[in-house]
Amino acid sequence: MKTLWTAAIVAAALAVPAAVQAHTALRSSNPASGSVLTQSPPVLTLTFLEPASLTSLTLVTAAGERQLPFKPAGKALVFNAPQPGFVRGRNEVRWRALSRDGHVVEGSIIIVLRAPKP
Numbered sequence: 327m328k329t330l331w332t333a334a335i336v337a338a339a340l341a342v343p344a345a346v347q348a349h350t351a352l353r354s355s356n357p358a359s360g361s362v363l364t365q366s367p368p369v370l371t372l373t374f375l376e377p378a379s380l381t382s383l384t385l386v387t388a389a390g391e392r393q394l395p396f397k398p399a400g401k402a403l404v405f406n407a408p409q410p411g412f413v414r415g416r417n418e419v420r421w422r423a424l425s426r427d428g429h430v431v432e433g434s435i436i437i438v439l440r441a442p443k444p
Contacts, residue, residue, distance in 0.1 A: 347384070350376045350425040352433055359435035364442040366412035370394070372421060377401040378431070382422040387413050401426075412439045 356365060356371040374381070377399050383394040394407040409421070417439060422432040 339364070349427065349429050349431050350374045350378045350423070351431065352421070352435075353421075355435045357437055359437070362438045362440060363412070364440060366410060366439060368409065370407040370410040370419065372396075372405045372407075372435075374403055374405075374423070375392065376426055377403055378425055380405045380421065380423045380425040381430075383407055384420045385410060385412070386418040386420060388415055389413065412437055414439050 328388060351374070353373045355373070357367055365392065372383075380396055383396050383405075385392050385394050391433045394410055397405040397406045410417075415436045415438065417436065418434050420432070420434045425431050
């Protein structure tokens with residue numbers, strides 16, 4: 327009986343770290359990070375590996391920073407930011423989210439906007 331009890335405790339202890347480390351990550355963005363565009367897209371889409379709660383989406387350019395509105399407001403796999411308003415040059419979009427286990431995850435994507443070729 328003692329061996330069975332010990333095995334149950336060990337199994338439970340090993341299961342906890344797997345659940346604790348269930349942080350999500352960004353699967354993709356559209357446009358993709360590293361894209362070079364000639365005009366700002368009508369929508370920026372972020373797709374996560376598992377449902378997350380996006381808490382912040384900030385556009386950083388040479389002119390400064392501004393918050394981008396996004397939908398949905400709750401947990402989801404996909405979030406859309408309509409009319410992100412990228413400007414000529416480097417556009418960094420910094421995101422922050424809460425993963426399923428409540429941990430904060432964050433990252434950024436870079437989009438370059440250049441003038442169209444004549």
